[in-house]
Structure formats: C-alpha cells, structure tokens
Amino acid sequence: MSGNKKRFTTKYGTMSHTKKFDSFSEKEDSVPIGSLNILSAKYESLDYEVVENYVYREEERNKGYPFVVKKNVVRWIIFFWIGVITAAIGIIIDLSIETIADLKFNQVKKYIDRCNQSDCLWKPYLLLLAYNIVPVLIGSTLVAYVEPVALGSGIPQVKCYLNGIKIPRLVRIKTLFIKVIGVITTVVGGMCGGKEGPMIHAGAVVAAGISQGKSTTFNKDFGALNYFREDHEKRDFVSGGAAAGVAAAFGSPVGGVLFSLEEGASFWNQGLTWRIFFASMISTFTLNLVLSAYHGHPGDLTYWGLLNFGKFSNFALSYEMFELPIFFFMGIIGGLTGALFCHLNYKLTVFRMRHLVNRWKKVLEAVLVCCCTATVGVLLMLWQNDCKPLGLDPTKNPVQLNCNDGEYNSMASLWLQVPEASVRSFFHDPTESLDATTLGYFAISFYLLTIWTYGLSVSAGLFIPCLATGAAWGRLIGLGVQCVFPNVDVGKYALVGAASQLGGAVRMTISLTVILIEATGDITFGLPLMICLLTAKWIGDYFTESIYDIHIQLSGIPLMAWDPPPLSSNIYASEVMSYPVTVFKSKESVGKIVDTLKKYTYNGFPVVDDVFSADTEGGNNKPNGRLRGLILRSQLIVLLQNKVFNEIPSAWDNVSLTTFRRDYPRYSNIGNIEVLDSERQYTVDLLRFMNPSPYVVQHMASLPRIFRLFRAMGLRHIVVVNDSNEVIGVVTRKDLTRYRVWRHRGAIGVEELQVSAKL
C-alpha cells in the first residue's frame, strides 16, 4: 500500500506548472491508440447551468406564472410522447427481427431436413451464410460509412451524455435511423448481439428530438418548444428517453429510472424523477399493448418488454439457505469471466484501432465475424450429437440433423433461433432437453464470439449475448447441483449465471438488479440476484474496469467519477486550474472578440472590470481584474452574428432569449462570421448577456470541494479568483477528470492523466 502512496506523491510532485501550460499551448497528437490514460481535448461539457442574464430575467418577467405552468404541462406531454415513440421504435425493431428471423430459420431448417438424407449439407450452410452476410453487410456499411457513432450498444455514449459530455451527432435522427437498421440487420444476421442497448440509445435520440421542436437531419425548425433549447432541459429529456428505452427493452420501468439516475443525473429531483418514471411506464405500457394485440391477445397486456425472460413458476424461483453460497460462487465465476472478457475485448479493440482504420476493413471484419459465427454454429451442430426425442423442447424449428427419426438436434435448436430465445430456453426448458456438454460448448463459443463481436462496426448490444453465455454455464452448474439436490430447478441457476456474467462485464449495480428483477417478474428472487451481481462486480473491479468504462477511456472521454479522489484535499484550485485566462472587459470591442475567438478554442470567458492590479504584473499568476461574470463562446457568436453592437441601436430591439436559442445546439463557427472592418471598432455590452454570477471558488479551495461543486451542479466552468476577487484561472471538466482514481487488486491510488490537444 505504501508503494501506492508513493506513486501518488510522485505524481503530484511532477505536476509542474510548465507542463500544464504546455498542454494548453502546444498542439499534441490526439489520444494515442490503446492508451487508457489520456483525455481527449475534443470532448466538451454540456452546460447544465442556466445563464440568468438580463434577457433571461426579462423573459421571465414578461411571461410570468402562466408560462411556468405551461412549460410544466408541456414537459409532461413531451415525456408522454417520449414513452410512446420509444416504444414504437422498439416494436418496429422487434417485429422486423421476428419476421425476418422466422423466415430465415424456417428456410434453413427446411434445407437441413431435406439435405440430411441426401448429403448436401453444404446447401443449407451456404444459405445460412447468405442470410447472414447480406444484412450484416448492409448494417456494417451504414455504420462504417454513414454514421460511426451508431456503432455498438450506445450505452457508453449515452452514459457519457448523461454524465454531461457533448458527444457529437449522438442524438441526431440520422443516427437513430442507422441504429435501428443496424440493430435489425445485426440480430437477423445471427451475430452475437442484442437489441437492448440500442433501444436505450434510441430512446435518448427520441427524447432529444421531440423536445427541441426541430431536426438538424431534416434541416427543419418547427419553431415550437424553443424554450427547451438549452443543455439543461435537453439533458433532462434525454434522461427520460434513456429510461423509456430501458423500460421498453426490458419491461422494466423502475429499472429505467434507476438506470438514468445511476448513470447520469447529477442531482435527484423529485419532479424530474416522477416524469422519467411516467415516460418509462408509458413506454412499457405502449409496447405491451401493441405486442399483445399483434400476438393475438388484445387488451390482455401480457407482453412485458422486448426482452422477455418468460414466466418462471413460483417453484422455480424459490430458494433455500444452502443455495446462497452457490450463488455467491457463481458470482465469483461471473466476475472472473467478466474481467477476462473486458481484458480480451480491450486488447482486441486496441488491435482494431491500430490496424483496422479503413472503413472497408471494418466492414470486412464484420462480415468475417458473421461468417465465423455461422460456421461455428454449424460445426457445433454437426460435432455435438445431442439428440433428444421430439416434443421435449418447445423450439420452433427442430432439425433432425445427425439424429434418428423422431429426434431432433438440441445443439442446432440453440443456434437456429435468435439469442434471446436461447436465453429463454436455458431458463425454462425441461432439465433433460439440454446435455451438459451442449451447454459447455455453447457457453465457450458464445463467450468468445461475443468478445469478438463487441466493438465491431455494427449496432448491437452486449446484454443478450452475456445473458446467453451466463445462462448456459449457469444451467451447467445447475445440472451439477441437481446431482446432489435433485429437487432444484436448473432454470434458476441459468438466471443466476446470466446475471453474474452480465454483472461481471458491465458492472452496473442497483439498476441492473432491478432490471433483472423486473424482467423476471418476481421480486422474491431479488436477494440471489443481488448476491451474484455484487460479487461479480467486486471480483470484476478487482481486475479491470467495466467494459463500458474501458471503451470510454480508450476514446479519452473525460467522464466524471462520482466522488473526488481520496486524500486530495491538499490539492488546491491554483494547482488544478487552467491559466492564463483569456478575459473580456464588460464593454469589449468587436475586433478583440473576433480575434480572441479565432485564436482560442475556449468556450467560456470571464468578464472582468477594467481595473488591473499593477503590482503582480510580471508573475505567473497575473490577475485579470475583478470578476464581473462569465460569457460563453456561443453567446458571443450569436452577438456577432446578429451584430448586437452598441453602435447599432436597431439590433438591440430584436435581441431576446429566442435569438440565442435559434441556433442551439449548433452555433456557427467563428470563421463563418463576417465582421466588416468598420465594425471592428464597435463595442459589445457584455454585461447584458453574460452570466452575472458564475460559480466561483477561491484559489485555496481544495480539489474535493471543486469536484463536488462541479459534479453536483453539472457545470462547465468554474472561475478561480484570488483574495481580491480577481480572476486567476478557470477550472473545466478536463482539469478535474485528470485526477483518476484506480482501485484494483485491493489497493487504491490516484493517477494524473494527460490531456491531448485538439487535432
């Protein structure tokens, strides 16, 4: 332990001011491939803070209480529609997959049954390949060439967004389209991917879309709802969308709320939580209603979520004391395999980043994996002769492959259905229907294929493949337990295994427990689930970060932790902050503003009064005059664009909050703004538009204090002042996320990350 402490001290010892200065002035490379310790400078924070400037107060005064009430009512309506539309997308995905997969498996079965006799098994194999390659080719091409942000499950990205980081193009409608097509093609293409993660992303896009009353993809502005055009409101809606996505995916409204809160909300707000819950409930209900009707039970409301664990009997889920240690042991296995999963996928991802840079290579890899998945499946069917009498397994497409008449190949039944159906098979099929070796082969092959699949250029989630892998080995353990206690249900062990495997990989805590409880539909099994999830998380965390966090770190995204690093109260604001600071006077010339915006990429500029203290002029800590407020780059751009200069009184009449909202969230680049030479001498009155009371800390404020303030208030900038209230620095997200805590192998420590420059 003392070694760690030393490391900590050394780290801080080497943090010289020169180095910090460098990282801001020099253009370094972007994040090096495979590095987990570099933060990319290209990610900006969202701004949760409301700028209460003059125009804001004016609008507030003019609109009064009726507007407050109206805004509130509209919020509820929007959350309602977030629920409905998210569910609609879930329904489209679900029915598309079901229809196409049915067609595919039906045809393949027919060919297998026909060729089993006449020795032409290459025919169904080729057919299966074709059925897999075509959709995967479409999906991966779309992802690779059209919208790379649609890659993967989207959960890490949504997590970052909720954490307060701007992820470019994440919540555009175009992304949603690619994602929906991508996930359908991936699952139909028989790859080891699920449709649940993408649902969460889809919900987030829906929420961001309908709450803003405009679409960048369609270049259409409906003009409505422009009072919700700020990061603060938008992020609230996106929380609701993500929750609605979880609710639709797993039939888990409470889990959805907890997911949003666990991943994102910086501040638990009763009203917001209640609205999020409402959206989740509406989403679950809509999905339930439509799917029930589609499957011929209108009004019965029995379809609860896209991922249906099926109905466990009360007997199956009852447990006794002696089983708790077994669950604990399974949690350990889940943690170990989860950590190995994360590590192998990390190595693979680094390899990909290094060698598979071209788009066509990415598409090619996706097709390759797709072929391999199909081939592995077919080989296992041929290899493993697990023949069972027909009627035992409720599978849709039993094939006779290598079996006697009246029997079917149970390994084939696992591969000739979507992975979700396999999970249900593991949970509910009668004990005898699957042999131990079948389970073992399936678990190992699916585990490895999932590692290979995650991070490919396709849209697919991790939940279902992890659940399927874990359910397979869980059921295997269940078979072992049955040798000693013949009365136990193997499906229960499959469920515990599934939870352990998933928990070991994604390390979510309370929300995952609740999601699984809700998906199971029975709360009495909560304790076993919690035991295995907790154990899996602890064991997994002992070795690696979660799979999501690894991918976030590889991208260099400055995700904020929940708590400040321990033992850091001796690090002061003056050491954390970035400086020198570029400031503006309260009445600033247009020329100076334009030049500054062109020269620096900063997003916030303190506004100071004109008094400069003369005595410390030469020092490193040169103060900048007393703080008056903070003005954002986006505000300055809008002011320049609309020529709101003191010398052009007419421009003043039209300036209101609407002016600032019009371009949200994509403001012009300073390069595109034309300022006449004659206008460069004009002045802008920043007092009217700046945030008059930005959050401020004193230079001797400690890192934990700044961290908590930043985290709880969802800030983007904190201004650091000296004893005389003169600006000496600014703290941003990257200044705080640089200090990262690691906790592995029983030790704990803090490392300081570097920030790469913008490319």
Place this chain on the structure above:
Amino acid sequence: MSGNKKRFTTKYGTMSHTKKFDSFSEKEDSVPIGSLNILSAKYESLDYEVVENYVYREEERNKGYPFVVKKNVVRWIIFFWIGVITAAIGIIIDLSIETIADLKFNQVKKYIDRCNQSDCLWKPYLLLLAYNIVPVLIGSTLVAYVEPVALGSGIPQVKCYLNGIKIPRLVRIKTLFIKVIGVITTVVGGMCGGKEGPMIHAGAVVAAGISQGKSTTFNKDFGALNYFREDHEKRDFVSGGAAAGVAAAFGSPVGGVLFSLEEGASFWNQGLTWRIFFASMISTFTLNLVLSAYHGHPGDLTYWGLLNFGKFSNFALSYEMFELPIFFFMGIIGGLTGALFCHLNYKLTVFRMRHLVNRWKKVLEAVLVCCCTATVGVLLMLWQNDCKPLGLDPTKNPVQLNCNDGEYNSMASLWLQVPEASVRSFFHDPTESLDATTLGYFAISFYLLTIWTYGLSVSAGLFIPCLATGAAWGRLIGLGVQCVFPNVDVGKYALVGAASQLGGAVRMTISLTVILIEATGDITFGLPLMICLLTAKWIGDYFTESIYDIHIQLSGIPLMAWDPPPLSSNIYASEVMSYPVTVFKSKESVGKIVDTLKKYTYNGFPVVDDVFSADTEGGNNKPNGRLRGLILRSQLIVLLQNKVFNEIPSAWDNVSLTTFRRDYPRYSNIGNIEVLDSERQYTVDLLRFMNPSPYVVQHMASLPRIFRLFRAMGLRHIVVVNDSNEVIGVVTRKDLTRYRVWRHRGAIGVEELQVSAKL
C-alpha cells in the same frame, strides 16, 4: 393568474431591510398555533460539508490510503448491521403484536360467543375496553411524558432529518425504546395505527446509533468509529437506516432505496446508493429468515416484510384496457378523500395545539380515542347484520354475534383482528364474504377514526389505516364493477383503492409506487398503481399539501423544496442574506470570542483579514474585510474548552480531529465553559481550524442559484461577498426556505414566510 403574480410582486415589495433586521434582533414568540407560514428559528441545519481545515489535512496525510480502504470496509460492515438490527426490531414488534393481539381477540371472541346466548354482551365489551385502554395508557404516557418526539409515525421527522434539519433527540436510543413500546401498545390497543412508519424511524435510529460508536442515552462512548462522527457521514448512515426500515416494513428493498433518495439525499451517489440497497436487502432477508423459521418454514424464505399483502393470484392482478379509466376514477376519489383527510386532520391538530397542551390531557385524549374506536367497532358489529356461513372467510376468530348457528358476523371479523389483517381480507377474501354495506360502514368509520388518531400522543403510522380505508371502498367499487363485468376480481379493486387513499394522503410518488409493487410481489400491476397514485397526488395537491408537509409546516420546520421558487431570478443574494454579519479576525482574542458566542446564537462566523474598508463605514451594507474562511460555533466551543490558545503551547500538541469529534453531536453550551479572566487576553489562531474555502456567492447571485447550491451541496451557511471579496452577509436555510411556492387550484405563486425568533 394575474392576481397571483400581483401577490408575488407585492410580497417582495414589502420585504424591507428593516423587517429582516428585526426578525433577527427582537425576541418574538415562537410559531403561532395553526400557522403554516411561520418558520421556527429553533431548527438548525445539519452540516453536510466537510471542513477541510489544517487538522483534517493533517489526519488525511498521516493515515493515507490504508485508512481510506479501512473506512470503506467499515462502512459496508455498518450497513450490514444496520440491516440486521433494523430487521430484528421489526421482528420484535411483529411478534409482540401478534402474540398479544391473538390473546386479546381470542378471549374477546370466547366471551362474545358465550354471552351471545345469555345476553351479557357488556362483558366482552368491557373486556375489549380493558384490553385496549391498558396498553394505550402505557404507550401514550410514555410518549407524552418521556419522549414526545416518538409521537406519530416518525416519517415527517425522518424526512426532515434527511432533508438536512437537526431534529433534537430524533435519533437517540431512548426515542427508539419509546417508539417500539409505543407502536406495540398502539396496535395492540386496537387503534387505527400501523407499525410501518415507526419502522422507518427505528431504522434511522439504529443507523445513527451504531455508526457513531457511542450512545448519549447510556452515556457510553466506545471510542470506536469516531471518524464517522460528522453530520455528513451520519446522514448517509441514516439514509441507509430509513431504507432498511422501509425494506423491513414492506419487504421492499428497492422501495426503501427510493424512499431514502426521494425524501432526502441531496446528491445521488452510486457508492452510497449501493450500500443503502445492501442494507435494505439484508434487512428484508433477515426478517424473512427469522419469521419463516418462527412460523415453521425454516429456510423457506416466504415471509417477505412485516406488511404482507398476501399472495395475489396471477388472474387477480391481470387487467384489461377498459379497467384503466376505472382506476383513474378511483385515483380521483383517493385524491379527494385524501385532501379532505389532510384538511380535517389539520384542523384537528390546530385544535390540539391550542387546547390540549398539558400532558395529562394528551394521554386522556389517546385513551378517549381508544375507547371510541372499540365502541364504534362493537356498535357496528351489533348494527350490521352481515351474517355469512362459516368456512367462507378465513378469519381467525369468527364470532356468531346476532347470527344463526353455522354463521358468523362478517363485520365482527373485520374488527376483531389487527387492521393489517383486515387489509388482507379486503384483498383476498372471496367476493361473497363481505357485503357492500359492511364495506361502506367500515370505510367511513375507519376513515374518520384515522383522522382522529393521527397526531395523537401515541406512536403509530398512517399507512395501514389508509390502506384499510381505501381497500374497503376500493372493494366496494369492485363489487359495483362486478355487476357489469362479472369476471373481475374485487381484490384488485381493493388494492387500487388502498393505493389511491394512501397516495391521496401522503403524496409520495415513485417510492410509494415501488413499495406497493414490491409488497404485492408482482410487477405487472405497476401501471394501474401508477395511474391511481399519480391521479391521487395531482388531485390531492390541487387542494392541500400532503399530511406530512402539513405537520412539518405546523411545526415551522424549514424544509427545503426540491426546486427554487419560479420567477425568482430577480431576487439577489443581497436581498436574501442575513446581515449584519458577526465576523472574527483570523487571530482573535478569547474574550471577544466568548462574548460573541454568548451574545449571538449564530452557528457559523466568517473569518476575515484585518483590513476594513473605510469608505463604506456608515452604510447599511458595511463590509467586513476580506473573507478568509468560516468557523463554526461548535469548533469555537471545542477550542475554548480545550484552551487551544496561542499562549498555551502545550494545548496545541493534543489538538487533532479527535478533539473535535469527541463531543459530537452535542457540544457544550457557551455558558458552561469557564474562561479565566487572565485568559481573556489570550488569542486563538482560527486559520488552523476554520474552513478555509467555504462556499461563497457574490452579492448579485440570484435566489435560484443560491438555492441550488445550498440544496445540492447540503450546506448550512453560504457567505455572501461583494466585488472585493468582502463579507457582507450570510445565507442560511431559513433565508432560503422563507420563499415558499404554493401550487393549488391550478395556480402557482410564491409567498414569503416569517421566521420566528428562538424562545
């Protein structure tokens, strides 16, 4: 709506500086009886902030990472024991009530059956009276004479504590004892009270107790765990305790977590939430384990929570589309009856505060209510001849009263059991077993008795009586629906009615939904529960505050809302703050400190440097020199007590964080501290002990900004400075809670409350 806006403006118009000054200098009366608009000055904030002063940093440096790891491990262990001990208390309460109530009802039944023939019904009546009066007398005497804070359910008080308010004696072990005895006697005494609310309070006390390693009641300090002796840590543990209480009471671990978060946590922290969930799960599990074993099914784990709704069949809880409007309608009824409930109880409470001041009167009233409850029950049994054939109702003590042989009196069966069992009867008994008139009479009488009971000088909660009332009228509606759709289950309507009634009175939102879902044990019924709870809350809020909030307002407790008042960004720090501020210099004389502490009751004092700005000397806004830090009254007391003066170097050696923790949370009064005259000239170096970077806002910071800062960070003081960083005021909880939002009858507005002086 315009009228409201006017009111708002006027309110702020009249807020003169003189008035504010008065409320601080003059000794006014305490909160006037019946007023909802006065804040009592006697309630102080908890201090969620960690004072990172010199001694803190020293300890951090000395102890290093091993200490961080140890603290974390100990936290988990404490949360484990919180779960176990809370469950143990739940078990004690449950088994005591069950045993005594069984005895009582058994005897009464015997006498009734015997006297039914021989016309001596006064005998069982007197017996029942005796069985009720004796325990209630004991319980209410204890509450009235020994510990009044044990009154009621404890939920409002715990809510306030989690909100960050110091409630004197709330979490002492003595209070726990009185509460446990109180709740047993109340329920055994046949009153309309439940044991669920008190369980939450009990969990909170347990958590506060075992996390501190000492007990004030027993005057014993084990010396252990002193690093958890600060408001910040203690409140985290209490959150876990409250959650464990909910979990034990309702078998609802997730609901427990949500309760804690909904009521209190100012900041969602993943680690803390996970620990809270752990405690809740352990609590549920322990209770389950012990009660299962007690009832003869060891290892079976079937007893899930104290409040057992019983097992609903899958059929009973399935619902169809056409039923949703009915649930909605029932939500409206629940909202209306809930609002009426709150209003009547408010009037009654005011009457009590005015006329029932003496302790003996309080005890007398409790006994009176207890007699009335018994009498009403007996009269209804005699009046309502709802005779059913034996064997229909699974009641424990069927009495023949006024019925033919082979029949039993179904009204009597409802009254001759604890209310919790009645709730189960409404949920599960066969349709024919209870007549519509029986249900109607029961609902009305129980409703009125509950109004009368809540606020009596006994320990009892509101949940069960509300659920029983609502279940009765819900089942009544179910009978009505059955006339049209004969296939529906009346138990389902009883459940919706119960939820509506409870939701209309307590207005909890997401946590109550989850608690009810978990208590029901089936998540498919979530949507109907949410519909009726949401409707009931909206309708109820349209008319009154929740019953808890009314009681909190009557006590003048400055509870902070979730959001700042709307349209208040034109209210500035300089208007909100209290001033003039009493400040200390960084090196202050002992005499000045003693005099100041004796003169003022403030709990925090800004520390400033010696420079006083001369120019504004005469003005109202006289600045106080530049801010250096903030020192708490408790710290000063400890410094004086230990004579940590610059002139006594030996005292310095022993000062560490332990010195400050020793007396936490009950520091000496300044009057008890002896300072020699010779010592008055000595000085104290405040720089070493003060908080060197308290949260600060500028004088032009707006109310919403200050509010959010205060709320999110759980603060006690915010220092207001001017442009030169000179202290001009301090904002405390009462300065912010003075602005209260009301939202009734579709309108919204802000009213300014007054703060009463300390008595």
